Amino acid sequence: NAGVTQTPKFQVLKTGQSMTLQCAQDMNHEYMSWYRQDPGMGLRLIHYSVGAGITDQGEVPNGYNVSRSTTEDFPLRLLSAAPSQTSVYFCASSYDIAGRSTDTQYFGPGTRLTVL
Amino acid sequence: AQTVTQSQPEMSVQEAETVTLSCTYDTSESNYYLFWYKQPPSRQMILVIRQEAYKQQNATENRFSVNFQKAAKSFSLKISDSQLGDTAMYFCAFVQGGSEKLVFGKGTKLTVNP
Numbered sequence: 001n002a003g004v005t006q007t008p009k010f011q012v013l014k015t016g017q018s019m020t021l022q023c024a025q026d027m028n029h030e031y032m033s034w035y036r037q038d039p040g041m042g043l044r045l046i047h048y049s050v051g052a053g054i055t056d057q058g059e060v061p062n063g064y065n066v067s068r069s070t071t072e073d074f075p076l077r078l079l080s081a082a083p084s085q086t087s088v089y090f091c092a093s094s095y096d097i098a099g100r101s102t103d104t105q106y107f108g109p110g111t112r113l114t115v116l
Numbered sequence: 117a118q119t120v121t122q123s124q125p126e127m128s129v130q131e132a133e134t135v136t137l138s139c140t141y142d143t144s145e146s147n148y149y150l151f152w153y154k155q156p157p158s159r160q161m162i163l164v165i166r167q168e169a170y171k172q173q174n175a176t177e178n179r180f181s182v183n184f185q186k187a188a189k190s191f192s193l194k195i196s197d198s199q200l201g202d203t204a205m206y207f208c209a210f211v212q213g214g215s216e217k218l219v220f221g222k223g224t225k226l227t228v229n230p
Contacts, residue, residue: 031216042120042207042220043161050216058217090161094216104151105218107161 001026004108006091012114013081021076021111023091031094032074033105036060036087043090049074081115088112118143120210122221129198130229136183137193137224139208147213150184150191155223156204164206167191169213198228 007022025032033048035058045058049068063085065077074093078085091108119142129135141150152164167175167184174182179199183192195202208221 033216033218035218035220040125040222042222043209043218044220045217048217088159092161092218104163104166105216110159110161112159 003027004091004093004106006089006108006111008111009109010112012116013078014116015082017081018077018079019081020078021089021091021113023074023076023108024072025074025091025093025106026072027093027106028071029093029095029106030071031105032068033058033092034064034066034074034076035090035092037090037110038087046076046089081113083115086113086115118145118148118210118212118219120208120219120221122206122208122224124224125222126225126227128227128229129195131198131200133198134194134196135198135226137195137206137208137226139191139193139221141189141191141208141210143189143210143212145212149211149213150182151209151211151218152180152182152191152193153207153209153220154202154204155207156201161207165193195226200228200230202226203228 004025030051034046035043037043047066049055089111092105094105121140148169150167154162165177179196205223207223209218
């Protein structure tokens, strides 16, 4: 298994440009999520999905869109990039086990995004 | 809302010595889980150890162990026989039972010196 994969690893955008960060997992996990990591802030949840067709907002959703058309893929879209979105982005996945023992979240390698 | 606090932004330890990283959390829930993640310079997030709140026994994983004090809402990580490869950022994280939304602390940068 490849686990959780993310592309690209690095990206530089100009203010106002749009792009999609890709995330895929081959572990048949139902739950997927996106976090951003900023210096001194730890990781903060942007959006998450508990299954295909179901998404919800996390702590810092503004400026980002997501969709979940398949179990494997969970892309994160920036419609109009802003310098405040300069960050490292992590995708994670785990089994959706609401009401039962929480399983471990597996993280992708991250995407470093710079918005000029 | 749940919060996680790591009060030590940076720490250092000599190789082969023991170091303890602190973490406190705030929640009104009784069913939850706590984690320590390691992030080396490669940026990969690696699970170090997890603790279920309903278990009184402290979790251990080889050289890594936790001191879980539920009443005090404290969850410290002890690294024994520190190795150079332990140099990394360490994040404490919390998740409420039935939810997958991890809440992270701001991290502690640990440096192991030769």
